[in-house]
Amino acid sequence: MIILRWLKKREVIIYFLLYRKFGYNNFNLSEALDILKPFFSKKVSLSAIRYMQKIGLINNINFLEYRLSNFDDYVYLMSIDYLKRRTILHHKIQ
Numbered sequence: 001m002i003i004l005r006w007l008k009k010r011e012v013i014i015y016f017l018l019y020r021k022f023g024y025n026n027f028n029l030s031e032a033l034d035i036l037k038p039f040f041s042k043k044v045s046l047s048a049i050r051y052m053q054k055i056g057l058i059n060n061i062n063f064l065e066y067r068l069s070n071f072d073d074y075v076y077l078m079s080i081d082y083l084k085r086r087t088i089l090h091h092k093i094q
Contacts, residue, residue: 006078007052014040014048015057019068029064
């Protein structure tokens with residue numbers, strides 16, 4: 001089981017900006033960087049996109065073309081493990 005960290009604020013904002021512009025349609029990496037350029041450096045944008053691709057929030061369709069995944073599914077999957085840990089800790093305390 002791979003334990004992933006929760007997203008950083010800037011990653012959530014980057015996801016939101018990309019979702020607002022493209023929705024669940026395909027987009028080019030250069031288009032994404034143009035959208036993020038006023039807010040983030042190229043290095044930060046690429047790093048966030050690479051991480052979100054690793055965890056499955058952004059899917060690589062083909063070379064330099066991407067599509068966003070559903071954010072609700074990501075939060076649901078992350079919260080299941082968290083809630084399981086909370087129930088175990090809660091039982092140990094009482």
